[in-house]
Amino acid sequence: MKLVWCPEAASKAFVDAVKALADCDLEDVSVAELVSALTGGWKAQLIVEAWAHDASAAIGIALRAAVGHARGRHVCVVPDKQSATKYVDAMRRAGAPVESESVMTGEAEEVMRELEGLDLMVVDCRRRDAGRILRAARPGPRGMVVVCKGSGRRQDGGAAGVFGAGTRVVRSTYLAIGTGVEVVHVGVGKGPSLGRGRARWIRHVDRCTKEEHVFRRR
Structure with missing residues (x-):
């Protein structure tokens, strides 16, 4: 099994x-809209949001709007009760109150251990435990898509170099949206993987000048 993209569901979400x-x-907001399209397009069933305590509620609102297209479940994970309270308050102020059971608190490894079978995960890279969350993520039988928000242009292989040993990273794309977004597709079964620290050649075309640039990402 593998994740199958549905353009119609992505557009609706x-x-x-x-x-x-x-x-x-x-x-x-722009990142949130992207996340909603990915959630709907991949028809994600279990969506995890690793929220940072000073972030807005935009992504949470977008995910709530998108999960209905796949009848999925949206869970927000935070490190402590104080962060949980801030998240609930942020969502309430935005007019999107959440149920207490949809917010999970605790150490990254402990919380992620309870969330087996992820289809899509959104991680705010400003969290100190972002790397631990990525390594502890347990994808579903179709694989999973990971969105790393605020990742910037990393020189260490990005999220593909953070996942634990044995994780098969099929592709990784950096998007200059907001403060930077990296979208990673984690596959299942045997097959090639980008691997830790593996260099890649990336082609980019400037929309204004039409100039083509090719550079190597390490």
């Missing part, structure tokens, strides 16, 4: 997220 965020004056 994106539109619903845009509507849900239209009247919200929040940061990270």
Whole structure:
């Protein structure tokens, strides 16, 4: 089994997220809209959001708008009760109250151990335990998609170099949205993987000048 992309579901989830965020004056709206399209397009069943205590509620709102298209489950993981309270308050202020059972607190490894079978995960890289969350993630039988928000342009292989041994990273894409977004596709079964620290050649075309640039990412 593997994740199969559905363009129609992605479009519907994106539109619903845009509507849900239209009247919200929040940061990270563009990233949230991207996440909603990925959630709907991959028809994710279990979606985990690793929220940072000073982030906005935009991604949470977008995920709530998208999960209905796949009848999925959205869970937010935070390190402690104080962060949980801040997340619930942020969502409430944005007009999207959440149930207490959809917010999980605790150490990264302990919380992720209870969330087996992830289809999609959004990690705020400003969290000190972001790397531990990535390594502890347990993908579902179809694999999973990981969105690393605020990753910037990393020189160490990005998220592909953070996952634990044995994780098969099929592809990794960096998008210059917000403060930087890296989208990683984790596959299942045997097959090639980007691997830790493996260099890649990336082609980029400047939309304004039409110039083509090829560079090597380590």
